[in-house]
Amino acid sequence: MSAHTDRVDVALPPGWPDEVWPPGAPDWERTAVSWLFDLVPPDYRSHEVLRRYPVLLARFAGDHVAAGLEAARAGWRTVRVELADQLPPEAMEAAISAYEREGARLTRAARGVEVVAGALRGERWVPRL
Template sequence: MRHTGQVHDTVPPGWPEEVRPPGAPDWERTAVTWLYDLVPPDYRAHEVLRRYPVLLARFAADHVAAGLEAARTGWRTVRVELADQLPADAIEAAMTAYEREGARLAAAARGVEVVAGALRGERWVPRL
């Protein structure tokens, strides 16, 4: 879903395109679906996460933060730890993959933050 015009103005920066704006029909359902896409499939087995979307957002935030830290650690250490086991082009490709994954996870972390706020009832007001 692309944000245009009025809809774009109703969500904070970093709002995930997959999640409808707060107040739109089924927006919470789209938020829950998106949050579940960020966590391991086994999280769906926990009834408490289905019952309380704000708790699911907390679990997603923790999971995304751990992944982001792992990507950062991998980027810092892959060259040293695997330089004698992989060709230089593989190391460079790994570093590029870590960079892309880090950027994806950083965006997801921001998305989780703003979606969690909306699930808690916070409303975003654009600054002039």
């Protein structure tokens, strides 16, 4: 949970990024935009349309994270075959581990983009009992 949850009385969905303040908190959208820009290539910051429309930025971030996740999965599936004769076993194991960590990070980021995008669209998460 974010340290800023005490500013507003709102339930946050699973996967809400710690870096983004809860909807309704002062400047929460600014923290969302900052976090989303951190997920995409730096050049995306030069597109005024993404600064102006955070929902569009969320779309771009979601697409970028999904592509990265697919690349990590493809790398994990193929690295042993493609580089088997070029890497020592310890390097291969480290590569597999790096792909696994990156896949887990991108999976968390994808969930975060999903819930932040929903909040930017005005959706409010209601916990199920």
